Amino acid sequence: MIVMLSQISRENQQIEKATIDKIFRNIDDKKCTIFNAGAGAGKTYALILSLKYAVNTYGKMLKEHNRQIICITYTNVATEEIKKRLGNTSIVRISTIHERIWNFIHGYQKELVELHLENLIKQVDELVEQTTNQKEFELYRQLSNDDKSNFFNIMFENKDTYYKSYNLGAKDFKQALSSILGVYASLLKNVAHFKKIVNTLFRIGNYKKCIQNIHESKPGYNEVLYNVLSNRDQLHRMKISHDTLLEYGYQMIKKYDLLKRFLVDKYPFMFIDEYQDTKEIVISVMDMLQQFSVDIKHPIFVGYFGDSVQNIYEDGVGTNIGNFHSGLEVVNKEFNRRSAQEIVYVANKIRNDEIVQSSIFEDCQGGSVEFYVGDERDATDFIEKNTLNATKENPVHCFMLTNKSVAQFSGFENLYLLFSSTQYYKTYYQQLNTELLSDDPSKLGEIPLLIFRIVKFINKVRNEETSITDVLTYSIYANNNLSQVKVLVDLLKRIEGTTLLNNIQSICGFYQSEDNLSYKKVIDSLFDIDESSIVDIKRYMIQKLYPNMTEEIEDDARKNVENILNLEMNEYTRWYDYLTGNHLGNVVYHTYHRTKGLEFDNVIIVLGNSFGKERNYFNLFFKNYKDSGHLIDEDLKKYEQARNLLYVSVTRAVKNLKILYIDDVSGFSDVVESIFGEIQVYSRDN
C-alpha cells in the first residue's frame, strides 16, 4: 500500500476544530495558554490560525488604539516563514525574542547605561573575589599589594608579546615571557594558571576603566549597544551580546513599572513560538508582564506554542515552564499530520508520555521502520545499499551526529579538517561550524566567505544558464557596449583550473596580462582586498587564519594555507552546494540538530551510544527506558536530552525510516525491539 496522507474523516476534522476553538476562546478570555503539539501536529498551522483569529477579531480595536500583536520566534528563518504564511499585516509584529527585547529597551539609554554600570561593578567584584578564592591565583595571592600592581603594569605594557605568545606550547610560552617577567617569573609555573591570572587582571582593568569613563561621560560611554553578530559581551566597550541583552531586558522591565505599563498597553496579545527552546528569563519577562496586566486590570493574553519533548538545546525552558509562568491552561493536540502511522507509532513509543498521537488521515498506512545493528565501518556501505532507488528528485536524507561526519559523507572532509587545524579555528573552536558551514553567508568567517564568493563566481561563470546580469554588477554592465561585454564574458569563460589555487592563478593571470579595465573591476570586487594577486590572497589568508603569527609556526601556517588552496575545485563545489542547499546527489546529509522543523519522505539515521563528550548517551536512554521514573538530576537530564534528540530525528520521516545502530545493543535489545520492532544485523556481506 502507498501512503497518501490525504483523507481526513469528518469526525477528525471536528475534533481538530474543537482544539483550535479552545485556543480561540482562551484568547477571548485572556486565559494564558500553553499549546502542546507533538512533532508534525501542525503547531505552526495552529499558531497562524490563532494569529489570524486575533487579527480578525480585535484588529480594528487594536488599530484604533495604536496597539499591536507580538509574535516571537526562535530563529530568523522562522520569523520569515511566519511572515510569509500569515500574509501582510501591520498589526502583528513578528520577530525573534532578541530583536523584540532590544526594541523594548534600546530607547531608554540613560537607564540602560545605569544598569550597565551596575553590572560592571558587579562583574569587577566577582572577578576580584575569584582572585582571592580560586586555586589558580595561589601564587598571585602571595604577592604584596605593590608587587600585584607592578606585575599588572608589566603585563599591561607587554600586552602584545603576551597575546602573540598566547598559543605557543607551554615551554615556548615560558621562554617567550621569561625576559619581560623579571622577578615575577615565579608566577609562571603553570601556564594555564598564569593565563587565568593575567586574563582576569586585564578584565578587571578594562572594566574599571570603563566605569571611570562612564562617570566622566566620555564620548561613546553614554549608550549601550547590542551586537547581533557577536556571541560575546564586550562590556568594557559598552557592547552586549545575546544573553546579556535578555538579562538587561529582564532587569529593565522588572525595575520600571512605567515600561511595564507601556508594554502591556501597547501589546495586549503575545504569542511565543517554540516555547520549549526559549530561555527561562524570557518566560519570566512574560510572567512579569502578565502579572502586572492583571494587577492593573487590563489583562493581556500570552500564548505558548511548542512541545517540551522537542527541546534539544540545553538552555531552553522545556518542561519547567510552569515554574516560571504559573496558571497556564494546557491545550494538547494529539493528531499527526505529517507521517505514516508506522512512524507515528515509533515516535509515541520514544516520547512515552501523556501525548499519544494518531494520524489524522484515514490513508496513513504503508510506511516503514527498520532497525539495523552494524559496524561503524559499514555505514558507507549501508547508506549506499539503502539508497539505490533514490533519485535527485526523491532523495534519501541521512542524519549524522557531527558536522565532521556530515562533511566527510558530503565529500568535503579535507576542507573541514584543514580549516579546523588552523590557529584561528583551534583557538575559536566553537566558531568553526558556524563560520564554515552556515547556510547564511553573512555568518561565514572571513576566509570561508572569500572562498565562498570565489567558488560561487567560478560556478556561475561556468554555468551556461547564468545570465550576464547575474555575474556582472549593473555599473559594469551599463558602462560597456555589447561587444565590450562579449569580450569580458569570453575572458571570464577562459578562467580554469582543477584546484582552487589553479583557478585563482588563472584569474590573477588575466588580471596582469589583459588590459581590460572592466575585468579588473569585476575581480577587485570579487576579492575585495587591496591587491588582486595570488601573493596578496595568501598573505590575507595567513593573516586571518594565523592572527598571532610567530617564527615557530610560520612554516606550518604557510603549508596549511597552501594545502587549503591546493584542494580540488570539486571539493569546494561540493561544499558550496551543501551550503546553498543545491543537492546534486541522491543522498543528502544533515546533522540531527539541523533537521529540526523539517520533514523528509525517506530518512536514514546513523546512531550509536555516544555523542560528544558523552560516551553513554543513547544507550543511557535505552537502558533506562523501562524505568525512567527513578532518574534524578544529571542522569534525568541526560536521559531527556537523548530522548528528545532521538524523538526529533525520528519524527522527521514521513514515509520510510531506517536506523543503523553502530554499537552493541545486546544490553538493551528488548527495549529497542519494543520501540522499533525486529533488530536486523547488518554486515557488508549480505
Next chain:
DNA sequence: ACCCTATTGATTTTT
C-alpha cells in the same frame, strides 16, 4: 604506585 600538572583534543544550535 600514586598524585599532580601540563598538554591535547573535542558536540550540537540559536540569537
Next chain:
DNA sequence: TCAATAGGGT
C-alpha cells in the same frame, strides 16, 4: 571552555 590523558615527580 572542559575533560581525558600523557607524563613527570615523589
